[in-house]
Amino acid sequence: MSVTEYRGFAGVRLEAEIRGSADDPAVLLVHGAGQTRGVWSGVAEALERAGRRVISLDLRGHGGSEWPADGRYDFDAMVEDLRAVLAQLGSRPVVVAATLGGWIATAALERDAALLASGLVLVDVPLALDAEVARRIGARLREAATLAPGQAQWDSRLLDAFDSEAVVERLAGAPRAIALPTLYVRGGLSELVPSDDAAAFVATFPDGELAEVEDRAFVVADDRSEAFGGYLIDFLERRAPRASPEYREGSDARSFRDALGCFATGVTVVTAMCPDGTPVGLTANSFTSVSLDPPLLLVCIANSAGSAPFLRKADRFAVNVLQIGQQPTSNRFAGKGEDRFGATPWMVGEFGTPVLTGSLSSFECAREAVHDGGDHFILVGRVLKAIFEPRRDPLLYFRGKYRKLHFA
Ligand SMILES: Cc1cc2nc3c(=O)[nH]c(=O)nc-3n(C[C@H](O)[C@H](O)[C@H](O)COP(=O)(O)O)c2cc1C
Structure with missing residues (x-):
């Protein structure tokens, strides 16, 4: 009140x-x-x-x-x-x-x-x-x-x-x-x-x-x-009934996003190294595990993203799952005009991908497949190596906002 x-x-x-x-x-x-x-x-x-x-x-x-x-x-x-x-x-x-x-x-x-x-x-x-x-x-x-x-x-x-x-x-x-x-x-x-x-x-x-x-x-x-x-x-x-918002194919994209936003996720930063040695990366919550054997995962990348052409072609990429203290990192890798890697601690991983240090987990992957998916493409990776930190809480994303774990 x-x-x-x-x-x-x-x-x-x-x-x-x-x-x-x-x-x-x-x-x-x-x-x-x-x-x-x-x-x-x-x-x-x-x-x-x-x-x-x-x-x-x-x-x-x-x-x-x-x-x-x-x-x-x-x-x-x-x-x-x-x-x-x-x-x-x-x-x-x-x-x-x-x-x-x-x-x-x-x-x-x-x-x-x-x-x-x-x-x-x-x-x-x-x-x-x-x-x-x-x-x-x-x-x-x-x-x-x-x-x-x-x-x-x-x-x-x-x-x-x-x-x-x-x-x-x-x-x-x-x-x-x-x-x-x-x-x-x-x-x-x-x-x-x-x-x-x-x-x-x-x-x-x-x-x-x-x-x-x-x-x-x-x-x-x-x-x-x-x-x-x-x-x-x-x-x-x-x-004066309470209307539940509704989306139908072709109606406003905002309602569709809101409906999707009901699915709570973690937050990742997907990274790759360009041929000239500069790192690229963007924030993505479309991360999904795909297969245990072989070990596969996927992320969906917007075709319009600046880093999309590099990520589509990269032989290797990494998915870094963010912990609760990395909200600034998430913002940096989602914002325009940010010095994404200059302001973020990272290192080159064993398989040559940019690994953000201090992440909850980092998956170094080989490109397994790329599928078209409307205005996004589906990047499937075969996991070469995963490191993870069992003692930190995840950064969460739900209904367009960052959230943290709450155990009642
Ligand atoms: C929480 C969160 C999740 C996001 N998830 C994705 C995603 O799964 N795929 C995607 O292409 N963009 C996603 N974005 C948007 C990109 O991070 C954003 O457009 C970024 O600026 C793209 O960078 P680039 O154009 O430099 O590649 C997400 C943004 C936020 C804040």
Whole structure:
């Protein structure tokens, strides 16, 4: 888990907690009135376990976000905060928002919904507010805010800046414009949102569905919201599924590389001596053992590699398997414009090939065969001699990154 910051309307600093991998589809959690992002902790954990990246935001004047000195807590400022955060995210999240947060999310998505988000989940969002209920809630919040002055989790000036009736009026036409998969979740015992109202409201969304959580007044009232987590994950899996990346012949080469990168390998440097006595070599992880008797191995070399013509013709070559301390060597033999051999300890091996000293193992080979393999060629070597160091750990390569052995 980490904490990050976004810039809201007029540069206000907004804080959010982030869980889960950046590769996973995102869910943005927006808390309700009188709450902070902490209210989502149980939901956030469940979402992370279900393979989602979770961003829990503190609204302005709440929790770790800025409590603006000018006391700007009007609805428009908070709506613009959310739009700004959505624009700063790398991907379009499903926005999950409770009570006040739901009002803000609905207004924020009234324009550009499909550009900013991939789904919307509204929890206990009152759509018409009975004046008496509004007064009771206001009084309850005010009391909570003054109970522990100095320790308050949110700025009680918000209550003075906020006109809930005007907000409800303003939101009347918004759902029609929000063409996103939408879930409305209502606490079965809610006094805030009568059941019939919820059904009518959901029907105003182009793609809305309703869920009622039994035995609850408020769905997200504390961090024990398992029932809600279940509805939410079911909705996400149906309507915003985690896509596994896919490659098909002819589609983007990047996905093909990523698919191949799922195969963890060691790293080698393949070397040979040119006829004029200069050594050549390049980093290669396409190393494979081939045969025990005769002792054969192979590496695949790109036809485009600068050293390819020499390696194709060389009678002898060496494969040096790198150990964990040789990451700089790997970079050097994969990079352009490097003094590869000048900066690397090496010696001429018994069979005349450049052997990198300190490698995990080095195989001196005679060229057995060369096969064409698309944009690479397959260089098969008969092993003349192998030396190896049993006490070092290998340098590993997986998903495009160097790795080290980890024994649990
Ligand atoms: C971890 C790693 C593995 C690589 N594996 C191969 C490989 O198997 N075959 C290959 O031709 N190039 C591979 N490369 C790329 C070459 O090392 C890189 O293109 C190098 O600059 C080629 O050098 P040259 O053009 O001077 O011959 C790999 C690079 C890295 C970092």
